Amino acid sequence: MSKKAELLKLIPEQGILPLYFFKDEETSVEILKALYSAGIRTVEYTNRGEAALANFKKMRSVIDAEMPGMYLGVGTIKDGAMAQTFIDAGADYIICPGLVESVAQVADKHDILWVPGCMTPSEIIKAETLGAKMVKLFPGNILGPGFMSAIKELFPNLLFMPTGGVELDRGNIEGWFKAGVCAVGMGSKLVSKDVMENKKYSELTASTKEALEIIKSLRK
Secondary structure: OOHHHHHHHHHHHHOEEEEEOOOOHHHHHHHHHHHHHOOOOEEEEEOOOOOHHHHHHHHHHHHHHHOOOOEEEEEOOOOHHHHHHHHHOOOOEEEOOOOOHHHHHHHHHOOOEEEOEEOOHHHHHHHHHOOOOEEEEOOHHHHHHHHHHHHHHHOOOOEEEEEOOOOOOHHHHHHHHHHOOOOEEEOOOOOOHHHHHOOOHHHHHHHHHHHHHHHHHHOO
């Protein structure tokens, strides 16, 4: 099975994609370890600060040395050159905040999964035409589960994942899964500023396990 196929299986199985950025390298690595110990096997590190690339490279080396079965994706990629930079740094997949053709081209050249951010049916149609297999509904809190329900039947061959404002709350998560998503992206509602700045790693592990349990119970 190709890495792309593995990820298209793993992300829906996991049901949640934690995403974060923090300027400090050590904290970035410790957050990664806390998520891994909770049972997470893929994480999106967002490209949102000057330290992102250096931190990503360090995280990649720690994963390769200590975390079997862990995949590291990169988010907030807005052009093909940046996609190439992170692929060279060992990114397992690329996630964009919007629909970026140059990123699709670079990812396809390397046979790497790319996940575009879309907000309208027109963008989703274009993403599908470009070969996307999974689409990030962004911003999720603006679109809502009702949007997912309304468009789901139009795109039977696509996987959808909302990101932005997904709450660590059974009702919120259940609403999205009932609407037809394959997973939910969770950033600050899971990996909060408080957790990162105050190094509350055990708290993060516990809340991540809680999120995984919620999703597991919804699938029974």
